[in-house]
Amino acid sequence: MAATVIGGLYMLYLALRIATAPPVAAEQGTHLPSFLGGFVLAIANPKAYAAIGSLYVGSLVDAQQGTRAAVGSVVVLAFVAVALNTTWLAFGAAIAAVLRDPRKARIANLVFALLLLASLVPLLLS
Template identity: 30%
Template sequence: MLQTAIALVVFLFPLAYSPGPGNMFFAANGARFGFRSTVPANAGYHIATWVVTVAIGLGFIAALDKFPQLFVGLKIAGSLYVLWIAWKLFKSDTLEGKEEAKPATFVDGIVLLILNPKAYVIIALMFTQFLGTSETGTLVSVVLISTIFTFNNLVAFSIWALIGDKIAGYFRTPESAQKLNMMFGGILAAAAVWMLLS
């Protein structure tokens, strides 16, 4: 199983650490509110990731195959949700002191995962590559693969949130903070469009 775990991490590395929508979401929140403030959303996202991954591993993906309109609905809803977050970030003019601007919450993390059908595709693809065909130990394999996948994503998102936090350290004046917020708002908006079109 160790060999499978190593192969799984290698397989997931470019998917988890490249600048995708999830990573950009946490980088933007890290830049806007600091690394520590991203912990609740990160926890929500990854608890939901583990639950959804186990569910897909045990056959939930069959429901998406039977109801493809559900996939389309999730894609649209997820894109609109990220666009809404991007808009709130884009219109914030400082890094501190804006009451309407708040860090992403535990629930925001859950919603981001649930409304991200691209995650379902990656999870399903992962299981087709790494879940053995033998019935023996299938539950154990699903749980192990789900745990490795979730932990790997948690590390990636945390790194991106930390990068965002460190970048923000150079943008503490109101003028530069506004530019940073607009930049990350634009990046999140692009990520939302990416989610919609992918």
């Protein structure tokens, strides 16, 4: 129960930070992250470990199923990871221009904050 409350409060905090975040100035130069920076972020991403762990726990492979089933699971998970990362990359590239306009960026920040708050509804209903 305490972890749920702390997690919910943290989500509220994040929603507030998103809603009040300043828009990216159009004059600012775009700083592209390095490959090494992206690689380190991918390795250190706790959300990825939680998501992958939940997938594997939900589909444990019996010893009788053998190596073939385990390899199949890894291949499917790799495909899903590549598809999701590619989708996020495309979404980020598509929305970048919108986020450079201060008015549109403010609206986007409010929408993202509201979506984060909406994700708390199941927590409140349980």
